[in-house]
Amino acid sequence: MKFIVQWNGQPTAQQSAVERFMKTGGALPPDGVKLLGRWHSIGELSGFAIVESDNTAPMAAWVLQWGDLFTFRVAPALSDEELGAALGAYQAGK
Template structure:
């Protein structure tokens, strides 16, 4: 059997782009967008540069990152956003894009539904 036939006989082990299999991934259903909370703070000395960049770029997110919402504090360079991404590449690009002007903290986030499911599994495991 040729290598091409082996690849086609086991599509669940091949990455989406057809490259070599990735350990621990049984199929492409593993992809699910994750939510992240992005918080930023800036010094007053960076205000002019932050305003210029935001007005020039519109605060667009990098490829692979979907902005779900963004909120700004009144009277300061503070705020947070909720974004969605399938992996951390776009999240890293976002941090690097603004890292020279703002300090950023980025946290994975869960919905109430996801947290409830995790807590249910945790409680079930503890009661065994």
């Protein structure tokens, strides 16, 4: 299953976030989480990633690595095709 992972940091965390990112290269997710892409906002401590996982436990471990600097929002994500199939099933059941 795919997930959208969004993060936001406070301005007071900027220096620590920069140092950790440069040291770790952004700390790739652990085994069990495949990073499909990651994007960062310009001029603020925020961004999002698209990941794929069948298990939320390694996802929780990954975001906890950064939890002292950022808040996270993790939500399931559907492609257009997946959403279309779900909407079609919903309409058929009405």
